[in-house]
Amino acid sequence: MGHIDTALSRRTFLVAAMSAAGGLAIGVSIPGFAGAAPLAGGAPWNNDQGAGAGEVNAWIVIDPDDTVTIRCAKAEMGEGVLTSMPMIVAEELGCDWTKVRSEYVSPNRNMREKMVYQGMLTGGSSAVRASRPYLQQAGASARARLIQAAATRWNVPAAECEAADSKVTHKPTGRTINYGALANDAAKVTLAKEPDIKTPDQFTLMGKSQARLDTKVKVTGEAVFGIDVRLPDMVYAAVVMCPVPGGQVKSFDADAVRKMRGVISVVPVPNGVAVVADRFWRAKQAALALPVQWNPGAGAGTSSAQIREDYRAALKGPLENAKSVGDAGKALGADKARLVEALYEVPYIAHATMEPLNCTVHVQPDRVDIWMGTQAPEITTGLTAKTLGVTPDKIFVHNCYLGGGFGRRAVNDELLQALAVAKTISKPVKLIWTREEDMRHDRYRPQAAIALKAALGPDGMPTAIQAQTAVGSILKGLKGILDFPMGPGVEPMAVEGLVNLPYAVPNLRVDAVLKDTHVPTMFWRSVGSSQNAFAVESFIDELAHAAGQDPYQFRRTLLAGKDDFLKVLDTLAEKSNWHEKLPPGKGRGIAIHESFGTIVGQVAEVSVDAKGKVRCERVVVAVDCGHVVNPRNVEMQMESGVIYGLTAALYDEITVKDGAIEQGNFDSYQMVKLADAPKIETYLALSGGSKWGGIGEPGTPPIAPAVANAIFAATGKRVRSLPFSNTDFSRGV
Amino acid sequence: MIVLTVNGARHELDIEPETPLLWALRDEIGLTGTKYGCGIAQCGACTVHVDGQPVRSCSLSVDDANGTQITTIEGLSPDASHPVQRAWIAEDVPQCGYCQTGQIMAAAAFLKAIPNPTDADIDDNLTNICRCGTYPRLRAAIHRAAALARG
Numbered sequence: 040m041g042h043i044d045t046a047l048s049r050r051t052f053l054v055a056a057m058s059a060a061g062g063l064a065i066g067v068s069i070p071g072f073a074g075a076a077p078l079a080g081g082a083p084w085n086n087d088q089g090a091g092a093g094e095v096n097a098w099i100v101i102d103p104d105d106t107v108t109i110r111c112a113k114a115e116m117g118e119g120v121l122t123s124m125p126m127i128v129a130e131e132l133g134c135d136w137t138k139v140r141s142e143y144v145s146p147n148r149n150m151r152e153k154m155v156y157q158g159m160l161t162g163g164s165s166a167v168r169a170s171r172p173y174l175q176q177a178g179a180s181a182r183a184r185l186i187q188a189a190a191t192r193w194n195v196p197a198a199e200c201e202a203a204d205s206k207v208t209h210k211p212t213g214r215t216i217n218y219g220a221l222a223n224d225a226a227k228v229t230l231a232k233e234p235d236i237k238t239p240d241q242f243t244l245m246g247k248s249q250a251r252l253d254t255k256v257k258v259t260g261e262a263v264f265g266i267d268v269r270l271p272d273m274v275y276a277a278v279v280m281c282p283v284p285g286g287q288v289k290s291f292d293a294d295a296v297r298k299m300r301g302v303i304s305v306v307p308v309p310n311g312v313a314v315v316a317d318r319f320w321r322a323k324q325a326a327l328a329l330p331v332q333w334n335p336g337a338g339a340g341t342s343s344a345q346i347r348e349d350y351r352a353a354l355k356g357p358l359e360n361a362k363s364v365g366d367a368g369k370a371l372g373a374d375k376a377r378l379v380e381a382l383y384e385v386p387y388i389a390h391a392t393m394e395p396l397n398c399t400v401h402v403q404p405d406r407v408d409i410w411m412g413t414q415a416p417e418i419t420t421g422l423t424a425k426t427l428g429v430t431p432d433k434i435f436v437h438n439c440y441l442g443g444g445f446g447r448r449a450v451n452d453e454l455l456q457a458l459a460v461a462k463t464i465s466k467p468v469k470l471i472w473t474r475e476e477d478m479r480h481d482r483y484r485p486q487a488a489i490a491l492k493a494a495l496g497p498d499g500m501p502t503a504i505q506a507q508t509a510v511g512s513i514l515k516g517l518k519g520i521l522d523f524p525m526g527p528g529v530e531p532m533a534v535e536g537l538v539n540l541p542y543a544v545p546n547l548r549v550d551a552v553l554k555d556t557h558v559p560t561m562f563w564r565s566v567g568s569s570q571n572a573f574a575v576e577s578f579i580d581e582l583a584h585a586a587g588q589d590p591y592q593f594r595r596t597l598l599a600g601k602d603d604f605l606k607v608l609d610t611l612a613e614k615s616n617w618h619e620k621l622p623p624g625k626g627r628g629i630a631i632h633e634s635f636g637t638i639v640g641q642v643a644e645v646s647v648d649a650k651g652k653v654r655c656e657r658v659v660v661a662v663d664c665g666h667v668v669n670p671r672n673v674e675m676q677m678e679s680g681v682i683y684g685l686t687a688a689l690y691d692e693i694t695v696k697d698g699a700i701e702q703g704n705f706d707s708y709q710m711v712k713l714a715d716a717p718k719i720e721t722y723l724a725l726s727g728g729s730k731w732g733g734i735g736e737p738g739t740p741p742i743a744p745a746v747a748n749a750i751f752a753a754t755g756k757r758v759r760s761l762p763f764s765n766t767d768f769s770r771g772v
Numbered sequence: 773m774i775v776l777t778v779n780g781a782r783h784e785l786d787i788e789p790e791t792p793l794l795w796a797l798r799d800e801i802g803l804t805g806t807k808y809g810c811g812i813a814q815c816g817a818c819t820v821h822v823d824g825q826p827v828r829s830c831s832l833s834v835d836d837a838n839g840t841q842i843t844t845i846e847g848l849s850p851d852a853s854h855p856v857q858r859a860w861i862a863e864d865v866p867q868c869g870y871c872q873t874g875q876i877m878a879a880a881a882f883l884k885a886i887p888n889p890t891d892a893d894i895d896d897n898l899t900n901i902c903r904c905g906t907y908p909r910l911r912a913a914i915h916r917a918a919a920l921a922r923g
Contacts, residue, residue, distance in 0.1 A: 117867030117904045250864050257869030258860045259852050260805020260845035264870055267804035275799070300788065318787075320795040393809055393817060393870040393903045442807075442870030443903050474810045671864060675909070679867055682905025705814035705901060714895035716907035 078140045079121045079253040081261035084410075084437040085110065085145040089152070093222045095181040097144070097155045098128055098174070101222035105205045107134045110144040112170065114161040114414050115253060116444030117679065118735040119672040122251045126668055127171055130244045131178030131236060134218060135205040141252050146416035146436045161414045162449055162562065164635035164733020167668055171731060175236040181225065183234045188224035189216050239666050239727065248671035253440070265439040266397045266471060268410040273399070274303055276460045276470040277322035280311035280480050283335040283698035285557045288312055290332045296325040305329065306463050308456040310480070315460060319471055338557025339698040346556055346695060347384065350488040353509035354382075358550035361529040362538040365546035370503030376494035379585050383491065383574035384760040386692035387483040387558055391708060394442020395477040398457035401467035402427065407434045408467070409457075412441030414449040418521060422451055426458045445683070446562030447481065450520050475703040482561030483693050485511030489537075489574040493544075499586025500596065503546035506537045506575070510567075511560040512553040529553075532562075536571030536740065541604055541633060542579065542597035558695060564683055565736040568634040569743075573688075573761065576630035576744030581757065590748065591617055591629050603663050603726040607631060607640040610661035610724040615642035621753075624648065625656075628748025630741040637664040637732030640724075641681065641741040643717070645749035651769030655685055655746055660721040660738065665730025667723060673734050677721040680738020686711040688743035690762050709764075774834045778803065779847025789835035793827075794818045796834045797844060805845035805873045809901070816900030819874040819881075820844050826881035845873040848880060856880045859917035867904035875900050879914050888918055 094100045100108040109125035109132075125141045149156040157173060182202050189207035190197040193214065200209050205218045239246070256262040281287065291312050293305035301321035306313045312331055316322035370376065398411040407429055413419045416436045424431045441448055457470040472480070487510035494503045513532045514523055529551045537549045563569060583593035591612050598604040608631060611617070621627060624646055631640035644657040660677045667673055690709040694701045702708040743761060750768065751757050758766045774785045776793075778801055785800050792811075797803045797820070806829060809817030813831040820829045821843040829837075848854045852861065856879050866872040875898075882889070882897050889897075894914055902910070 115868075117869070119867070250861075251866070253869065254861050254864055254866055255852060257866035257872050258857045258876060260803075260873045262869050263804075264807075266808065267798075269802060269804065318795065318799050320791050320799070321788075391903060393807075393815070393868065393901070395808070440870075441868060443868045445903075471808075474812075675864070675867060675906075678908050679905040682907060683903065685905075704812055705810050706812060710815075710901045710903070711905070711907075712901060713898050713907045713910060716905070716911075719908050 078255060080140065080142055081256045082263045083115065083121065083143050083440060085143055087145040087147045087435050089148055095184060095222050095225045096177055097152070098177040099132065099181045101218045103219045105135065105138050105217050105219040107132070107139045107205070107218070109139055109141050111141055112144045112149070112156040112159045113166040114412065114438055114441055114444065116161070116412070116414065116441035116448065118166070118676060119251060119669065120161065120166050121253050122249060123167060123668045123672055124170065124174060125252065126244055126249060127167070127174040128178040130242055131175050132182050133202045133204065136244060136249065138205065139252070143438050146420060146438070147432070147434065150420065150431050159416050160449070161444070162446060164735040164737065168636060168731050168733055172236065176233065179234045179236050180230065183230055184225040184228040185218055185221050187228045187230065188221045192216065192224070245668050246666070246670065249669055251672070262440045264394050264442045265399065265411040266394055266442070268399045268439065268469065270399070270401065270467040273467045273469055274315055274317055274464065275319040275322045276313040276315045276457070276468050277319065277326040278308060278311045278313045278456055278470065278472060278476060279326050279329060279331055280476055281333040281335060282479065283333070283338045283557070284480065284559055284700065285338050286333045286335040288331060289334045292330040296329050299325045299328065304463065306460050308459040311456070313456060313460050313470060315464065315468060319469070323473060335698055336557065341556065341698050342696055343386070343694040346486060350384070350486060350509045350554055353552045353554040354488055354490050354507055356552070358507055358552045359529050360548070361534040361551050362547065362549040365503070367503040367505045367546040367548035370546040371492060371494050371505060373494065376502065378492065378494055379582055380490070380492045381578055381581055381759055383489045383577060385487050385570040385573060386694065386761060387486045388563060388687050388691045389478050389481040389483055389693050389702070389708060390445045390447035390563060391478060392443030392445060392447055395472045395474055396453040397469065397471040398453040399467060399469040400457045400461035402461045405433065408437065409435065409454065410437045410439060411454060412439045412444070412448055413451060414441070414444050415521070418449065419451050419454055422454055422520065423458060426455060427462060445564040449562065450482065450517065452480070478703050478708060479700040482516065482559040484563030484569060485513065485560040487570045489570065491574060491578040493578070493582055495582065495586055499588055501544050501582055504540065504544045505548045507550045508533060508537065508571070509552045509554045510570070511555050513560050513562060513566070515555065516559050516561065532567040534571070535567035536575060536632065536634065539633065540575060541601060543599065557698065564680070565634055565739040568632060568740040569684070569687070572630065572632040572740030573743040573747070576632060576741065577747050577759065580628070580744070580748040580751065594629070594631060603638055604631065606724045606726065607638050607661045607663050610722050611640045611642050611659055614661070614720065614722055615659040617642065624753060626749040626752025626754070628745045628750070628752055630744040630748060632740040634737045634740055635733035636730065637662060637734060637737040639677070639737045639741050641745040643742065643745035643749045645746055645753055647750060647753045647768050649770050651767055653689065653750060653763055653768060654715070655717045657718045658742065658745070660719060661724045662721065662737070663724050663726050664732035664734055665726060665728065667725065670723065673723065674721040676734045677738040678719045680736065681719055681742050682711050682716060684739035684742035685717070685746065688746050688761055688763060690764050692762055774838050776834065776837060776842060777840070778842045779844060785834065787834060789833060791834045793820070793829040793832045793834055793837045793842070797829060803844050803846050807870055807874060809871065814901070815871065816878055817871045817874040819877040819900065821877060821881055824881070824884070826878050845877055848877065854880060855920035856883065856917040859913040859920055862916060863909045863913040865906050865909045865913050867906055871900060871902045875902065875910060879917065883914070883918055883921060887921060889914065
């Protein structure tokens, strides 16, 4: 089936699905935009059918009208991959960017065709870093083959031809052929040698801001998130889970709800019970009414106050050494050492993606179809194969737009429950977590207590720094789902941001103890750096003040010789007017942190009023990610990272009472809103060279310490635990 | 029988009167541009216009919406040509995009009431949650939409 046919079939699917459900066909493209802008479709998934007409290679399909479809193997959760990945391919392909559309690759085809799309996991801010070379190669290879196809048609040497703007030109005669007329021939060309890919100095598309391809479908309501999938005969499931994480169902009384309108069945699922009904609202009402007895398990009876004490106690040892340079113990014990010590604490926090977790599954005798937003279609396929006992070639994962990911959508807890329901019913079933289930059954950013200690020399500069962290393990809870190759030593996520301390300190020691509770933990945007940057960058500020030095200059001295860090720092100082005095009640704080290959520095300007209300008014961001694919997207991700981190810094903690998570919705888990959002300015301070850094996460770590340091500058009060809303900053009371 | 007029089309629905308008729109009528985010009128992802007023449809029963004129994102314009949508495209506001249809519906109603808003007006009136932190672009887009609407 050709590409146009496949595009139509995807559209037809939606129309048919919606009509069958009595709804309107919103999946069709909207008139008035055809050809006006590059696009991603409302339903982003591929139809799994494999190579068709116009497919030059697995990544690129060119239609006769020169429309170029470029496929993306990563999941779009806001970070911009449906635009940045195609930009990398298009850079080499030499196509007209205004005729590019993007869609996901097929996970099933990736498996069928021996990983033709390589790894599909989206996480660790790795999309550009990991896939840029092979995406450039895919674009370059297609371009060379389009040129060869034209040369063959003209019976001229390929060397006499060049390609740009979606056409091949025979230089001596000026003849041209459009890509659309060459695509099928190009697909058959075998090159003697794969072409070289461009170096950054040769880029013409990358490095220039481009509008996102998925904007239009996201302002019309066309974009299909997992929760929006509608299929003929589809039924819905709502779940209830034990209020205490890790608890199990003891018994439930299905008969009590079976007669409620629309209820079809009550099905035990992993970690809970699902009620299946003809509509979600009815399923949810029945689930709320379902009498369930729980075995709350080992977590019952615990509380946040106790957990906090336990983490503090764990710092007393034993600890495992993660890094040792010089002899920090000796330097800290030296007679004349001036010691500075501080304990920083962070709570569990939830991902709280705007789209609550959900998954739609249709189990049929010969195939299993899954519609959801997943950061890891391979994991989705693998878990499905294992759970249902079917071979992966029969599993079709239709990845949707992700209504936020931030790490949460990498392990697919919702999938396991949907599979448990779907195997009991021949119809497609859509299982949705309510906001309350989503918040109370997250896998949270680990709680931590981080003790820092430094010795200052006669010049005020640290001669030794010791960092000790008691923190939950992320990897232990993921065994069997997301198995990382683990070397010996401390789990890297626990100490990232500590072991890679950029400052020149002759003696450095980092120790860790992994302390787990019944509360499950996982990757949360920027992972270990989210808490460790708060500790380290607050502490460096404390050292600067102890030494009587300016925090920017203090960092500058400690980063001497590191030109990339210095460029970021200097950009910050200049753009934030660092040396300009602020009125009373206001303060500036600075922080800099490298994560996922990118250095981000931030200066936060904060006001604290007499009542103690903290307001972050302005944030200046300087970023060094080496090179940039889409500058506008870097800006957007810096803004996003700042606000995501600011919400956590100002407001959020997940607390435990009698083993249960107390927060359930946005009334008890506050978010930064428009009125609280600072003005954010982003400046690129690129070091270039061979460096390509990530951008989805590195904007998050510096904001909490930048704000903490600004609060100190404004009030003289040092806040060492998150969130700041737990500390009283009021004056004159 | 509940009667809802949505984007000009009349729907007779045999559903429980306490059903939230949100779920009637999504599951009965099939208009999935209106999103479920919290169910308690906190996040605004489900914002629609009821008789021209912005309403968080997760917390309005179909009984209370009976007989009203409802506009959803699908009915805001046939071709993304509403000034707010045009401004959103120009400013590249959405990231994950999940909250954006609700943001747009809230902004469209807001600009109808306050055509030339100040930043303080925006702060006071637009309280929808966005986890991706699109607020800076959202604010710029509201000002741009106001300018577009003025012509």
